[in-house]
Amino acid sequence: MPRYVDHDQRRREVTAAARSLVVERGRAALTVRNVADAVGCSTKVVSHYFTDMAELLHATYTAAAVRAGARLDAVAAADPGDVAGLLEALLPLDAERRADWAIWFAFWTEALTDERLRAVQRHRARTTTGRIADALRAAASSGRLPVASDVDADAHRLSALVQGIAAQATFDPRRWTPARQRATIGAELALIGHRAAPRSLRRA
Amino acid sequence: MPRYVDHDQRRREVTAAARSLVVERGRAALTVRNVADAVGCSTKVVSHYFTDMAELLHATYTAAAVRAGARLDAVAAADPGDVAGLLEALLPLDAERRADWAIWFAFWTEALTDERLRAVQRHRARTTTGRIADALRAAASSGRLPVASDVDADAHRLSALVQGIAAQATFDPRRWTPARQRATIGAELALIGHRAAPRSLRRA
Numbered sequence: 001m002p003r004y005v006d007h008d009q010r011r012r013e014v015t016a017a018a019r020s021l022v023v024e025r026g027r028a029a030l031t032v033r034n035v036a037d038a039v040g041c042s043t044k045v046v047s048h049y050f051t052d053m054a055e056l057l058h059a060t061y062t063a064a065a066v067r068a069g070a071r072l073d074a075v076a077a078a079d080p081g082d083v084a085g086l087l088e089a090l091l092p093l094d095a096e097r098r099a100d101w102a103i104w105f106a107f108w109t110e111a112l113t114d115e116r117l118r119a120v121q122r123h124r125a126r127t128t129t130g131r132i133a134d135a136l137r138a139a140a141s142s143g144r145l146p147v148a149s150d151v152d153a154d155a156h157r158l159s160a161l162v163q164g165i166a167a168q169a170t171f172d173p174r175r176w177t178p179a180r181q182r183a184t185i186g187a188e189l190a191l192i193g194h195r196a197a198p199r200s201l202r203r204a
Numbered sequence: 205m206p207r208y209v210d211h212d213q214r215r216r217e218v219t220a221a222a223r224s225l226v227v228e229r230g231r232a233a234l235t236v237r238n239v240a241d242a243v244g245c246s247t248k249v250v251s252h253y254f255t256d257m258a259e260l261l262h263a264t265y266t267a268a269a270v271r272a273g274a275r276l277d278a279v280a281a282a283d284p285g286d287v288a289g290l291l292e293a294l295l296p297l298d299a300e301r302r303a304d305w306a307i308w309f310a311f312w313t314e315a316l317t318d319e320r321l322r323a324v325q326r327h328r329a330r331t332t333t334g335r336i337a338d339a340l341r342a343a344a345s346s347g348r349l350p351v352a353s354d355v356d357a358d359a360h361r362l363s364a365l366v367q368g369i370a371a372q373a374t375f376d377p378r379r380w381t382p383a384r385q386r387a388t389i390g391a392e393l394a395l396i397g398h399r400a401a402p403r404s405l406r407r408a
Contacts, residue, residue, distance in 0.1 A: 026317035102316050109313040111375060112306055113230035122376040150391075156372075157388050161361070164368030168360075171315060172326040176360075184361050187354075191395040 011049050011059075013039050018060045023099045027106045030057060054110065058117065061107045064100040065124055071097075072131055081138035083145075083158075086131065087185045090162045092169050093178045101166045129159040146193045154192055161188060215253050215263075217243050222264045227303045231310045234261060258314070262321065265311045268304040269328050275301075276335055285342035287349075287362075290335065291389045294366045296373050297382045305370045333363040350397045358396055365392060 017038035021029045030053055036043045050056040071089040075082055092098040104121075111117035133155035139145040165184055169176035221242035225233045234257055240247045254260040275293040279286055296302040308325075315321040337359035343349040369388055373380035 024317075027313045105309075105316060106313045108371075108375070109231050109310050112309055113228075118375055122379075125372055125376060126379070153387065153391055156384070157365070157391060160368030160372050160388065161365050162368065163371050164364030164366065167312075167367050167371065168329055168364050171312075171322055172329060175326075175330070180360070183357065184364065187357055187361060 010041075010045070012063075014046055014049050014056070015059045015063050018056050019063065019099065019103060022057070022060065022106045023102045027057075027109065054114070054117075057107060057110065058120065060103055061117075061120065064103045067096070068100060072128075076131070076135065081135060081140075081142045081144055083132070083135045083139050084185060084189055086135045087158060087162050088182060090128065090166070091178075091181050091185070092166050093181060098170070101170050105167070105170065125159065125163075128162075129155050132158050158185075158188065161185070211253075214245075214249070216267075218250055218253050218260070219263045219267050222260050223267065223303065223307060226261075226264060226310045227306045231261075231313070258318070258321075261311060261314065262324065264307055265321075265324065268307045271300070272304060276332075280335070280339065285339060285344075285346045285348055287336070287339045287343050288389060288393055290339045291362060291366055292386060294332065294370070295382075295385050295389070296370050297385060302374070305374050309371070309374060329363065329367075332366075333359050336362050362389075362392065365389070 014035060017035050018030055021034055021038065025034075032043045032046050032053070035056070036046045039046070046056075050059065068090065072086060075085040075089050079085065090097075092101045107117065108121065111121045133151050136145060136151045136154055136158075140147050140151070161184070165176065165181050169181055218239060221239050222234055225238055225242060229238075236247045236250050236257070239260070240250045243250070250260075254263065272294065276290060279289040279293050283289065294301075296305045311321065312325070315325045337355050340349060340355045340358055340362075344351050344355070365388070369380065369385050373385055
């Protein structure tokens, strides 16, 4: 039987190697040579899957976004009005989420001067804000949030707050412990009159 | 009379050229060659002032931080309790402040894997949070904020919120207009019971 090469699997391996390089050694370490060494293949194989490093960084970014999306799906499926749970799913509270944020911050530098990457970042931020708005509406309809609140403004503010907390925690994890990150979100939700559902109070 | 070379002036020129390169063409455009071309000097002159690009990026970052510090000083000198004014001085509401944030975001990628740069970023965030706390205390002592509020928690939350708004506005300026940025800060201050002083309501 001929040896079967699973192209999707190989593509995922290359993307995972790129992720590790960026997270552990920085954006500058993301070269065709380093990725090939990490996967244990030739540089030709890497180039077969990704025409350049911008495309590979893009794939790495997308993989992190897909992971984040799956976390949000899980929270929303369990309780569509679990705003605190949704926001916590976005925060860098564990190794996986910290790595995802490191990828996004690395990507931002390039997005500053690349309109295609900028559009990707913009789309993701808008989608996240929309999901927060959905959760706020569900929380309001189940009586956990005042119906009079301005959902659109609240969603934009919470979306920015999560991004800011992630940035602070990434560069100052000692001060921005998981407990402080959660407390900051909790204080904001308390301010907008959110009465947390029991499962939002869990300390995972 | 011999031609006099002002070293501080030349150093500032090199730093300003680095800033323009990063803001207009991205981090990758920051090379000794490009900086020398922009200043109109030899690469030797650039190397005389900055031993490597990491040092030049550091100087560029610091220059942006000094500018931001001066903006905060001006607000605090006019009214130590002008929390809204202080936060607005940090937001990317005009070309200068947008460029400063672009510098910081460009710097973040390197800060992820460079402990020295990380320490600079950490120090700056902590200083900003401290200044916000000072303004909150001044606002409370002048009766514009409930005395019972948790100044430390509020300052950390506002500091994260400003950073998040800046990130959103940098990548999605159409959605995060100056009006939305100000409204987001205004809504947060309204939530914590801040009664804005008249000069905080100005629309500069």
